[in-house]
Amino acid sequence: MQIAVCVKQVPEITNVRVNPETGTLIREGVASILNPFCEYALDHAVRLKNGDPGIEVVAVSMGPPQAESALLRCLELGADRAVLVSDRQFAGADTWATALTLAAVLRKEVPGYDLVLAGKQAIDGDTAQVGPEIAEILGLPQVMYAVEMSFTPNRKRIRVKREVESGHEVLEARLPALVSASKGDAMRRMPSLADVLAARRKELRKITAADLDLSESELGLAGSYTQVVKVFPPEPKSGGRKLEGLDPAQAAHEIAAFLRAERYV
Amino acid sequence: MHEITSRPVATCGFDDVRRVDGFENISAAYPAYLTDESKFSCRPFDHLFFPRSEAELSAVMEEMARRGIKITIAGARTGLVGGCVPNQGALVSLENFDRVLALYHDAPAAEWRLKAQCAVNLRSIAAQLSAKNLPDIERCADGMTLLEMDRFRREPPYFYPPDPTEMSASLGGTVATNASGARTFRYGPTRAWVRGLRVMLVNGEFLDIPRGRYFASPSGEFVVSDSAGRDYRVKIPTYPSPRTKNTSGIFTAPHMDLIDLFIGSEGAFGVITEVTVGLLPRRPKISIVQFLQSDEQAIALVQALRAESRIRLDLLESYSGSALDLLRERQRRDARSVGTPPIPETAGAALFFELDFDPADKTVTMDALDAVVRGGGASLSDSWSAYENRELERLKGFRHILPETINAVIAERKKKHPGLHKLGTDLAVPDERLRDIWAVYREGLAGAGLEWAAFGHIGNNHVHINILPRDMADLEKALGLYQMFAEKAVEFGGTVSAEHGIGKLKAKFLKTMFSPEAIAEMRAVKKALDPNLLLNPGNIFEG
Numbered sequence: 001m002q003i004a005v006c007v008k009q010v011p012e013i014t015n016v017r018v019n020p021e022t023g024t025l026i027r028e029g030v031a032s033i034l035n036p037f038c039e040y041a042l043d044h045a046v047r048l049k050n051g052d053p054g055i056e057v058v059a060v061s062m063g064p065p066q067a068e069s070a071l072l073r074c075l076e077l078g079a080d081r082a083v084l085v086s087d088r089q090f091a092g093a094d095t096w097a098t099a100l101t102l103a104a105v106l107r108k109e110v111p112g113y114d115l116v117l118a119g120k121q122a123i124d125g126d127t128a129q130v131g132p133e134i135a136e137i138l139g140l141p142q143v144m145y146a147v148e149m150s151f152t153p154n155r156k157r158i159r160v161k162r163e164v165e166s167g168h169e170v171l172e173a174r175l176p177a178l179v180s181a182s183k184g185d186a187m188r189r190m191p192s193l194a195d196v197l198a199a200r201r202k203e204l205r206k207i208t209a210a211d212l213d214l215s216e217s218e219l220g221l222a223g224s225y226t227q228v229v230k231v232f233p234p235e236p237k238s239g240g241r242k243l244e245g246l247d248p249a250q251a252a253h254e255i256a257a258f259l260r261a262e263r264y265v
Numbered sequence: 266m267h268e269i270t271s272r273p274v275a276t277c278g279f280d281d282v283r284r285v286d287g288f289e290n291i292s293a294a295y296p297a298y299l300t301d302e303s304k305f306s307c308r309p310f311d312h313l314f315f316p317r318s319e320a321e322l323s324a325v326m327e328e329m330a331r332r333g334i335k336i337t338i339a340g341a342r343t344g345l346v347g348g349c350v351p352n353q354g355a356l357v358s359l360e361n362f363d364r365v366l367a368l369y370h371d372a373p374a375a376e377w378r379l380k381a382q383c384a385v386n387l388r389s390i391a392a393q394l395s396a397k398n399l400p401d402i403e404r405c406a407d408g409m410t411l412l413e414m415d416r417f418r419r420e421p422p423y424f425y426p427p428d429p430t431e432m433s434a435s436l437g438g439t440v441a442t443n444a445s446g447a448r449t450f451r452y453g454p455t456r457a458w459v460r461g462l463r464v465m466l467v468n469g470e471f472l473d474i475p476r477g478r479y480f481a482s483p484s485g486e487f488v489v490s491d492s493a494g495r496d497y498r499v500k501i502p503t504y505p506s507p508r509t510k511n512t513s514g515i516f517t518a519p520h521m522d523l524i525d526l527f528i529g530s531e532g533a534f535g536v537i538t539e540v541t542v543g544l545l546p547r548r549p550k551i552s553i554v555q556f557l558q559s560d561e562q563a564i565a566l567v568q569a570l571r572a573e574s575r576i577r578l579d580l581l582e583s584y585s586g587s588a589l590d591l592l593r594e595r596q597r598r599d600a601r602s603v604g605t606p607p608i609p610e611t612a613g614a615a616l617f618f619e620l621d622f623d624p625a626d627k628t629v630t631m632d633a634l635d636a637v638v639r640g641g642g643a644s645l646s647d648s649w650s651a652y653e654n655r656e657l658e659r660l661k662g663f664r665h666i667l668p669e670t671i672n673a674v675i676a677e678r679k680k681k682h683p684g685l686h687k688l689g690t691d692l693a694v695p696d697e698r699l700r701d702i703w704a705v706y707r708e709g710l711a712g713a714g715l716e717w718a719a720f721g722h723i724g725n726n727h728v729h730i731n732i733l734p735r736d737m738a739d740l741e742k743a744l745g746l747y748q749m750f751a752e753k754a755v756e757f758g759g760t761v762s763a764e765h766g767i768g769k770l771k772a773k774f775l776k777t778m779f780s781p782e783a784i785a786e787m788r789a790v791k792k793a794l795d796p797n798l799l800l801n802p803g804n805i806f807e808g
Contacts, residue, residue: 012655031654069624073653187606190649190656193553193631197645200627 001055001155003045004110005079005117006102006134007038009063009070010124034070037119039077039188041181044149045117046078046189051150056080058110062090062101068204075199076191082202083109087209092221095125099133100223104212106138109205115158116178120145128180135178143171147184151175267482269523270490271470274319279328283315291356298339298356302431305347305770310337312355319538322357323469326536329355330467335802338532340438341386343431346768348442348531352803359437360384362538365393365401369413371460377423378460380541383437390425390436394544397422423544426452429764430665437537443512443529445764447580447617447664450724452545454510454764456528461541464527464534466491467795472535479523487523489794499793501526502786504779509693510725511760513767513778514805515787526790531766532801534794550579551622552660554649555638556612560585560707560719563614564700566641567723570618571696575633579619581724586613588667588718595670604662609647616723617664622652667720671731682736688743690750691771693727694759705753706730713742727763751777772807 012031034042042059049055059074059082061067071082085105093101106113116138121128128144135142147168148161157172163182173179191199209219217223241258243251259265285291288309292299299307312334316322329336335354342349349356362382371378379390393399397418402410417423428446429439438444440462445454452458461475470491481487487499502517515533516525527534557563563583570576584592589608596603623629631645638645651660675687694702710717710730716739721729730750734740751761751774761774775784788806791798 033653033655072624185600187601190554190606190651190659192646192648193551193555193634193650194645194648196551196650196652197629197631200629 001052001114002110002112003048003055003057003115003117004106004113005038005042005045005057005059005074006106006131007042007059007061007070007074007119008035008122009033009061009067010035010122013123032066032069034073035119035122035124036188037121037123037181037183038070039073039119040183040186041117041119041179042074042077042079043186043189044146044179044181045115048115048149048151049078058083058113060102060105060109061085062093062098062105065206068206071204072199075202075204076195077189078195080202082204084204084206085208085212086206087219089209089216089219092224092227093219094224094226095127095129096133096225097218097220097223099130099137100214100218101209101212102130103134103137104214105207106134108212109207114175116140116176118178118180120180120182131178131180138176138178141173141177142179143173143177144180145182146179147182147186149179266479267486267523268488268490269472269474269479271466271468271472271492273470273492274323276324276327276469277318277320279324282321282325283317285313286311297342298358299350301339301342301344301347301349303345303347303350303768303770305350305768307350308352310351310354310356314355314357315361316357316359317361319465319471322359322465322536322538325355325357326465326467327469330469330797330799333797333799335799336467337801338441338536340384340435340441341433343434343438344442344768345765346762346770348766348768348801348804349438350769352769354799354802357536359435359536359538362437365390365399366539367406367410367541368399368402368417369410370416374460374543376460377417377420377544378541379425379544380461380539381436382539383440383537384435386433386435387425387427387429387439388432391432394423394425395547420546422547424547425458425542426545427455427458436540436542440528440537440540441530441532442766443516445510445512445722445725447582447619447722449510449764450581450722451577451579454512456516456525458542459524459528459540460543461539462524462527462537463539465536465538467535467797467800471538474524474527475541476522476524480520481523483520485519487526497793497796499526499790500786502783502790504783504786507693507758507760508695509759510722510727510763511693512764513760513762513771514775514783515790529766531768531804533791533805535800548621549623549652550619550657551650551652552619552657553617553651554660554663555616555618555643555645556609556647557614557616557641557643558611559613560703562642563616563723564703566616566638566643567699568696569637569641571724573633573637576637577620578724580617580722582617582664582721583719583723583728584615584617584667585719585728587716588720589613589615591670591674591718592667603666604659605649612647617660618724624652667718668731671718671733674733678733678735684737685734685740688732688734688740688747690730690747691727691762691765692730692750692754692759693722693725693763694754694757696726698757698759699723699726702726702750702754702757702759703728705750709746709749713746715739715743715746722763725763726759748777767805769803772803772805775805775807 012033045057057079059079062085118131143160145163146160159172291313337351339349339358363384365381367380428448429444464472485501489497716733732743761778
């Protein structure tokens with residue numbers, strides 16, 4: 001049985017600063033990490049593998065050559081092997097071109113996949129589209145925002161507990177399927193030193209666009225339906241209005257008057 | 266050369282210095298200045314000064330000397346022994362001495378150096394070096410300095426090796442206390458990195474002391490002359506210094522460098538206003554928590570790691586089994602509170618270490634480390650490791666979370682017993698006595714039936730035993746035990762204070778370690794440089 005996990009390398013945004021003149025992120029000196037949601041997805045794969053050591057977990061990423069370090073982390077955390085697809089032709093890819101490329105990698109490098117996992121979204125682009133698009137391209141049932149998952153006893157389906165606005169729901173999907181992972185109660189693992197050293201001896205295959213069954217018009221900017229025109233920080237939220245020093249009845253009157261005046265009620 | 270002359274600075278009017286008079290006013294408006302991290306309580310004092318320049322500091326020193334008022338100096342107030350907590354007179358806060366002054370390459374020493382005023386804190390130094398962005402210098406510097414900055418930017422990254430846990434400590438404070446941290450295991454304490462000091466003496470004049478210029482005469486003497494031609498003769502003490510990390514008493518050594526007399530002297534001899542330190546290239550590291558079955562296994566592994574010359578560790582720290590139990594209990598109540606996956610149930614102790622690691626090196630094997638760990642009956646599979654920044658921070662957080670956990674337990678117990686406080690030791694012994702002192706701790710604590718946890722710098726045989734008394738009777742027992750531990754540490758050739766210093770809180774321990782003759786020698790140095798005993802009264806010397 002094979003589980004493919006699609007992952008992305010992202011900037012460590014906890015300490016990213018924005019250039020006040022251009023409004024763009026200052027990437028200089030910012031470390032790159034494995035997208036946390038992708039790490040949760042990988043964590044689910046490793047848990048499933050713990051229940052059945054016969055499962056092979058394969059981490060797959062599209063990115064520049066330095067994205068290798070994100071895949072190394074996957075290998076440290078328990079992936080059996082990794083595939084990096086990297087090519088200048090991928091530059092400018094939107095979510096669709098990315099999904100098309102990743103789907104082609106899965107068909108070629110993990111043809112026997114039974115389950116495809118992905119993070120619910122990347123913390124840099126925040127689109128949450130690549131996972132669902134891969135599912136559409138490969139014709140797979142999809143379940144998003146998973147926090148728990150297990151195979152059914154006959155191993156023909158995956159049972160997924162997922163986050164919805166009102167709480168959680170449990171769904172089952174026939175395999176092969178694509179599931180995206182949310183954070184839930186996950187605590188990121190810490191690999192042992194033995195894991196870190198062993199990861200450097202695992203297979204990390206690097207391929208290019210030429211290895212995929214795709215035409216040039218489907219790659220990168222040429223294959224993209226959307227383009228990022230501008231990136232800018234959101235307007236800072238103002239503090240709002242606070243009523244203080246009033247008794248509850250007075251405060252309620254004030255608030256009701258405000259809601260009426262602004263036509264909220 | 267053992268003779269040095271102090272120089273006056275241009276003074277300003279004493280009345281120009283910002284100050285608050287009267288203890289009531291000070292305690293109402295500036296309560297933070299009444300204590301330090303030890304929470305030791307001050308006694309009433311009359312003036313609080315905020316000098317902004319050397320001229321203002323000199324004016325304060327001269328005026329206080331003229332009036333015979335004693336002066337306590339405060340940096341960032343992060344000390345643990347009440348060193349900056351006044352017991353009378355005036356408190357001088359140096360917080361406005363907060364500029365980085367220079368960054369330059371010292372060609373003879375082939376070393377990059379940073380010069381800063383005393384109040385610049387270590388976190389700020391680390392951040393500025395890491396970003397290679399030193400705004401103070403860029404704002405004020407001349408062309409030559411800016412050229413030097415450009416050169417620094419093209420260099421690989423550099424860092425300042427001393428890393429006291431409290432990174433908000435001021436540079437001057439860490440020099441006055443010869444502060445240590447985890448990395449002292451490899452790089453030594455602050456003393457090893459100080460290349461120059463500017464010190465104001467109690468007469469308001471300055472000494473500029475580069476390392477390597479002023480050494481004690483063959484008869485063990487320094488002569489400090491002031492601008493009026495008066496000589497102050499300093500006879501350096503003759504007692505031997507312990508062979509351990511040490512911050513007890515005054516440093517002394519035959520032919521010692523004058524700069525070392527001021528480093529770690531807890532402000533007894535002068536006010537440090539500027540510091541020049543050496544920097545080192547920063548290499549990527551991997552940080553490891555190695556889980557072990559027992560404290561005894563941890564001690565054996567420490568000795569094996571130290572004996573293997575192929576392994577260069579930056580730090581070597583520990584959590585005792587009882588410390589891991591406290592953290593497990595915390596994780597049981599709130600799984601996320603410790604910031605790590607669950608501590609393995611089988612772990613009965615943990616060692617932390619850090620070493621050079623290139624993540625991109627596919628051929629790395631660490632055979633020597635693997636062999637030592639396996640030889641000690643442990644496995645590298647029973648570890649946590651981290652090398653990315655965020656993961657390094659996560660493990661650092663884990664290393665530092667125990668004191669906070671202990672404080673929370675004590676705070677809870679204080680509700681029932683208000684007089685309760687934790688008791689943390691700061692003792693170190695020479696390498697070959699680690700096992701012996703551990704046996705003393707273990708038997709003493711078990712015999713007294715006390716709750717305790719141990720953590721800290723086991724690589725330097727400097728483990729902090731923290732006793733968590735459950736009631737006042739426990740506290741009484743703990744105080745007696747601490748005195749016994751201190752006596753044993755000294756008997757083993759160690760120290761009563763390895764990194765916290767003596768300050769006011771541990772002055773009584775000085776007598777455990779030093780003979781009355783040795784303490785008299787220290788007092789003689791004090792008397793020579795500060796004849797009226799005006800500076801930092803109560804520090805090191807009781808009363």
